[in-house]
Amino acid sequence: MGRKLKHSKIKNTGVLFELLVRQITTDTLNGVEKSPALTIVKEYFGKKTTLKKELDLYNSLNKEKFNITAKAEKFLDLVLKERSKISSTVLKRQKYNLIKEIGKKYQLETFFKTKINNYKLNASIYNLFETISSKTVSDPKSLLTCRETIVENSISKSPKTTQDKVLKEYSKQDKSMRLLSYRVLLEKFNKTYGKKLNESQKLLLKKYISGQNAKLVEHINKEAKSSVKKIKGFANKIDDKITSIKLKEVSNQLQRIEKSNLVNESYLITMMNVYELLEELGRVN
Numbered sequence: 001m002g003r004k005l006k007h008s009k010i011k012n013t014g015v016l017f018e019l020l021v022r023q024i025t026t027d028t029l030n031g032v033e034k035s036p037a038l039t040i041v042k043e044y045f046g047k048k049t050t051l052k053k054e055l056d057l058y059n060s061l062n063k064e065k066f067n068i069t070a071k072a073e074k075f076l077d078l079v080l081k082e083r084s085k086i087s088s089t090v091l092k093r094q095k096y097n098l099i100k101e102i103g104k105k106y107q108l109e110t111f112f113k114t115k116i117n118n119y120k121l122n123a124s125i126y127n128l129f130e131t132i133s134s135k136t137v138s139d140p141k142s143l144l145t146c147r148e149t150i151v152e153n154s155i156s157k158s159p160k161t162t163q164d165k166v167l168k169e170y171s172k173q174d175k176s177m178r179l180l181s182y183r184v185l186l187e188k189f190n191k192t193y194g195k196k197l198n199e200s201q202k203l204l205l206k207k208y209i210s211g212q213n214a215k216l217v218e219h220i221n222k223e224a225k226s227s228v229k230k231i232k233g234f235a236n237k238i239d240d241k242i243t244s245i246k247l248k249e250v251s252n253q254l255q256r257i258e259k260s261n262l263v264n265e266s267y268l269i270t271m272m273n274v275y276e277l278l279e280e281l282g283r284v285n
Contacts, residue, residue: 005131005142007123009112011095013051014058014122016102017041022114023106025209036105044098050090051098054129057083061125061150062118072154076147080132088133124149200275208268216263220271224257227274234281250274 009015020037027035045052057079066072102111116122124146131143197205204223207216228251235247254274257267 005127005139005146007126009123010099010108012122012126013054013095014062014125015116015119016095016098017045017055017058018116018122019111019114020102022116022209023111026206037102040098040101040105044094044101049094050086051094053086054083054091057129058122058125061154062121064154066154069151069155072151073147075154076150080128083129084132091133118153121149121153198275198279201272204268204271204275208263217261220263220267221258221260223271224254227271227278228254228258230278231274231281234278250277 020041023037024035024041027037045055060079061076064075066075099108102108127146128143128150200223204220207219231247231251231254235244235251238244238247253270257270260267
């Protein structure tokens, strides 16, 4: 039957990169001016590194979409062919040094505990990549399962995510960092709010970065409901009709967010602005 495929999280280039991106975000939100993770990414995922070459192949299989299965299968075969050209010896050495460097700056057990999106997909990519560089015979059934996971992702009709939109907006910035979706999202807000993010904004951004889940939806629904009450309270104290009307418009937006079962970028931006608005209203009233 052959050797059963076994995924290694600490050797998965796609996972390692994603974890570093999240760490950059965490460091920045915690007030760390020069994130060690950012320095690590720039050094190990620069244009000329073998790790960057493999990361590009991971990203291709994560992002490329096709209308039919045959094209997705063909694309996967082409990516695997390109992966076979990468030196396994050089790649192993760079991964070893990368993990060693991460261990110098962070507690590895905590670092690798972070959950990431597309874990199953990246694990499947890793297993196929490892099969190419391995001389031992692998279990055909396991290989088929991995291929099916990747192909299914490639033919799924998924709308552009918030990350895709933000990445497009920032495509002209630091090219070596272009794929840092979480960092890019953070930069977007840092550019807007500078270093004046209040605790409510920081908490919401952290929850949003962690991914779409029931706790995030519950949090933003609760915050929207609370903000509506606060804004209505301020509106009753304001004599200016124009300002009062604008506050009512904001309140209507919040009521939609309060009833939503999904958090999109538009809702996130609205809440970030509302937090700032409430802070300002609190100062002048």
